[in-house]
Amino acid sequence: MHELSMAMEVIELVQHEADKNGVSDIEEILIEVGDLCGVEADIFQSALEMVVKDTLLENASVRIIRTPGKGKCSACNVEFEMKNRLDFCPDCGCFASEVSGGQEFRVVSLVAE
C-alpha cells in the first residue's frame, strides 16, 4: 500500500510549500495522477483522507485529475491510448516499448486562504 506513503509525502511537500509561502490554511489541493504512474488514484485519495487529520490539509478539498495513459509504438511510431502497459499497437500489432504519457504524479496547485 505505497499510496499511504505517497499521501504522507504530499503532506510534507504541502507543509514545506505553505511555510515557504507564509500560508497556514489550505482550501484546495489539485493533484494529477497518471493512469500508468503506478499509483491507484482512488486508493491514493482514500489514503490522503486518512492521513490529513491535524495537518494543514485537514479541511482542504482534494481534487484529482487523471491523465490517460499513452504509448508510442517502437516499430511504427504511432501514438495510441494505452490502458495497460502490455497493450499492442493498434496499427501494426507489435508491443509498444515506450510509455509516452500517463506517468505523471504531482501536486499541481494549492488554494490557500
Add this chain to the structure above:
Amino acid sequence: MCETCGCGNPDETNIHEPKHDHEHEHQHEHDGYKHTHPHEHAPQKVIDLNKDILLENNRLAERNRGYFEGKHVLCLNLVSSPGSGKTTILEKTIRDLIPTHKIFVIEGDQQTTRDADRIEKSGAAAIQINTGTGCHLDAKMIHLALKKIEIDTNSILFIENVGNLVCPALFDLGEQKRVLVISVTEGDDKPLKYPYMFQSSDLCIINKTDLLPYVDFNVDNAMNYAGQLNPDIKFILMSAKTGEGMGEWYDWLEKQS
C-alpha cells in the same frame, strides 16, 4: 505549467490571485427585516507547484547514488516477492565472494532481525531496517542507514528490499542496478501481473530451478513476458541450493563493478 507539452519547472513556484470575475450580493435578516450588502471573499492565494510527489525521494536517491559513486561502491537493490530465495542467494554469494570482496548488506523487513542475523553469520556486515507497517524501503531510510554503517570504498552493497513486487518498484534508493528475484514455485505470468517491477529492473534471476521438474513453471513464457515489458532485462537461471547459475551471477557482478 507549459500548456503545449505539460512540463513544469520544479523550481518555479508561481503565486497568483484566483480568477474571480463575478460579483454577487447576499441577503440576510436582522430582527424581522431584510437587507443586502456587498459580499467580499476572504483573499485567496493560488500556489502553482507542479511538483512531483516523489521529488524528495528522488532527490535523496540521487544523493545516495553520488555517495556510492564517490566511494566506488557497487550498490544493488534486490527486489522480489516473499519467499523467492533472496536471502539464501545473498548468503551463498557472501560465502563465495567474501575472501576476495568487501561486502555490506542493508536488510529491509517489516519486523525481526532474522535476515540480518543470517547475513552476519555468512561473514558480511549487515544493518537491519524494520519498516514496521511499511511495505517498501525508500531513499530516506537508506540515507539514514548509511550513517550507521561504515561502508568501505571499492565494496559491494546489497540492499535486500521488503519482499513485495508492487510498492518497491516506485522508490529509487540510489542503486546502480536493480536485481529482481523470482522463483519457479511462483506463476510464470508474474511479469504480466507486476509490470512495473519488471520494467524497472536490470536483471531477473529465476531461482529454484532445481524444482523445475516438479512444477508447471514455463521458463520461456516468463522470459517472453518480461522481455515484452522490458527488452533490456537480462536473465540468470539459478538454483542457490545446487549452485546452478551462481558463476554467471558472479560474472555479472564483476561486469558492474
